[in-house]
Amino acid sequence: MTDATGTTDPGTATERRSPLDEVHRAAGASFTDFAGWQMPVRYSSDLAEHRAVREHAGLFDLSHMGEILVVGPEASDALDYALAGKLSAIAEGQAKYSLLLARDGGVVDDLVVYRTGEDRYMVVANASNREVVAEELRNRTSPFDCEVFDESDDVALIALQGPDALEVLQQTEGFGVQGPGNDDEDFDAALEGLKYYRALAAEFDGEPVLVARTGYTGEDGFELYLSPDRAARLWEALRETGGPRVVPCGLASRDTLRLEAGMPLYGHELSRDILPVQAGLGRVVALSKEGDFVGRAAIEQGPADGAPVLVGLTAEGRRAPRAGYEVYDGDGDDARRVGEITSGALSPTLGHPVAMAFVAPDAAEPGSQLFVDVRGTRIAASVTPLPFYKRGA
Amino acid sequence: MTDRTDLQYTEEHEWVKVDGETVTIGITDYAAEKLGDVVYVDLPAAGTAITSGTVVGEIESTKSVGELFAPVDGEVVESNQAVVDSPELVNSDPFGEGWLLKVTAASLPKLLSHDEYRALTGE
Numbered sequence: 001m002t003d004a005t006g007t008t009d010p011g012t013a014t015e016r017r018s019p020l021d022e023v024h025r026a027a028g029a030s031f032t033d034f035a036g037w038q039m040p041v042r043y044s045s046d047l048a049e050h051r052a053v054r055e056h057a058g059l060f061d062l063s064h065m066g067e068i069l070v071v072g073p074e075a076s077d078a079l080d081y082a083l084a085g086k087l088s089a090i091a092e093g094q095a096k097y098s099l100l101l102a103r104d105g106g107v108v109d110d111l112v113v114y115r116t117g118e119d120r121y122m123v124v125a126n127a128s129n130r131e132v133v134a135e136e137l138r139n140r141t142s143p144f145d146c147e148v149f150d151e152s153d154d155v156a157l158i159a160l161q162g163p164d165a166l167e168v169l170q171q172t173e174g175f176g177v178q179g180p181g182n183d184d185e186d187f188d189a190a191l192e193g194l195k196y197y198r199a200l201a202a203e204f205d206g207e208p209v210l211v212a213r214t215g216y217t218g219e220d221g222f223e224l225y226l227s228p229d230r231a232a233r234l235w236e237a238l239r240e241t242g243g244p245r246v247v248p249c250g251l252a253s254r255d256t257l258r259l260e261a262g263m264p265l266y267g268h269e270l271s272r273d274i275l276p277v278q279a280g281l282g283r284v285v286a287l288s289k290e291g292d293f294v295g296r297a298a299i300e301q302g303p304a305d306g307a308p309v310l311v312g313l314t315a316e317g318r319r320a321p322r323a324g325y326e327v328y329d330g331d332g333d334d335a336r337r338v339g340e341i342t343s344g345a346l347s348p349t350l351g352h353p354v355a356m357a358f359v360a361p362d363a364a365e366p367g368s369q370l371f372v373d374v375r376g377t378r379i380a381a382s383v384t385p386l387p388f389y390k391r392g393a
Numbered sequence: 394m395t396d397r398t399d400l401q402y403t404e405e406h407e408w409v410k411v412d413g414e415t416v417t418i419g420i421t422d423y424a425a426e427k428l429g430d431v432v433y434v435d436l437p438a439a440g441t442a443i444t445s446g447t448v449v450g451e452i453e454s455t456k457s458v459g460e461l462f463a464p465v466d467g468e469v470v471e472s473n474q475a476v477v478d479s480p481e482l483v484n485s486d487p488f489g490e491g492w493l494l495k496v497t498a499a500s501l502p503k504l505l506s507h508d509e510y511r512a513l514t515g516e
Binding site (some may be wrong): 030040041044046047050252255256318319320322345346348375 | 426427453454456
């Protein structure tokens with residue numbers, strides 16, 4: 001059941017549960033409230049889960065994410081107008097990271113958009129922004145010949161991330177490429193050839209599954225979109241096939257993984273109060289595309305002089321700067337406050353604290369020495385190019 | 394293995410073990426699990442005077458920061474260097490090797506019994 005009519009409003013329910021909820025409870029997961037969903041924060045150890053993704057593979061339940069379809073002869077034109085990127089330029093089977101901008105250029109949400117057909121797109125939104133994205137897409141695309149369907153309740157999402165992800169997925173039984181006469185070998189070959197930010201229409205257990213080579217961890221990996229009633233079966237199949245190589249991972253490790261990979265998190269590095277260029281996402285906005293799009297005028301004008309910009313920070317020791325901590329240009333009483341931390345953690349892979357912060361442009365030069373107020377103590381931190389971690393070739 | 398029913402507890406999820414005038418302090422398994430993987434522990438040095446109810450240390454995990462409240466008035470005689478070097482001991486053995494402070498205390502405030510603490514955490 002879709003809520004294309006806008007009559008249902010599941011976002012107001014306080015404790016939404018994933019189709020994999022029972023599986024997580026049986027596995028002893030700890031839960032956290034995330035955008036109104038009860039989702040696993042960890043199964044046993046954040047650090048072990050983080051390491052599993054860097055060294056072998058981790059399995060994430062991301063069923064809280066929003067999946068919104070835009071379908072119709074003018075779907076590409078509609079999305080070119082509604083979003084910051086040029087979605088008409090991507091081929092069928094391709095994905096693109098994009099932004100939904102407000103008229104004033106602020107970021108309403110960051111998205112991954114999959115072109116699943118000539119006149120068909122799937123827009124994947126953050127759970128917290130699902131309703132606003134669906135609403136904005138409906139409004140913005142209404143002059144075009146296309147329709148918007150919020151399919152979030154009918155789509156489960158499982159991510160398999162890490163250097164062993166490809167092999168595990170190939171070894172998992174029950175997959176085939178979509179269409180008549182498919183078999184397991186076709187699927188294995190198609191997976192092998194699937195490039196980053198490409199997706200493959202496949203089958204699992206006779207039901208459609210979109211297999212995308214995308215992720216939010218800085219590792220190779222896949223995101224698997226499928227019907228909620230097949231989610232538990234796929235989860236168990238991946239665990240059985242992978243054995244000790246596949247570790248179920250909660251949102252805590254997902255956050256430290258994406259932070260090391262320098263990827264923004266909506267509500268931390270991205271918000272309605274910043275223009276994409278301030279967060280280093282200027283290239284995501286396709287100013288070269290023809291015609292108007294929502295936010296264009298504001299983006300062309302650019303941010304105000306002195307508007308803060310996003311930087312990476314690294315520090316020594318073990319005390320991590322955290323979201324909201326203030327950043328200064330010195331450790332004395334006369335130091336100037338230059339910005340604020342948006343995310344931070346002791347990097348499990350690197351062994352020292354890493355953080356992202358919005359700071360004044362004159363403090364943003366790589367190598368600049370800044371200081372973070374960590375609960376009353378000024379800790380030295382250097383401006384460091386993002387990402388902090390990049391996987392080996 | 395420490396018998397947890399012999400310990401006393403605080404509402405801030407510390408445990409207290411009384412042995413004459415020496416009081417050993419740690420955080421409970423409940424607190425350790427809520428924090429997640431502990432990656433940094435900051436403890437007061439030996440000789441530091443502590444006052445019940447005040448923040449005397451920090452226990453930081455990958456996700457959050459927990460404050461260590463002094464459960465008693467007293468003076469620190471030893472802080473657990475093993476935990477400072479290997480903060481994961483707080484997770485792996487919170488009632489044993491993961492102890493945090495030894496304190497001399499002249500008197501003890503009213504603390505929670507094991508059953509009262511269990512009722513507090515709903516376990």
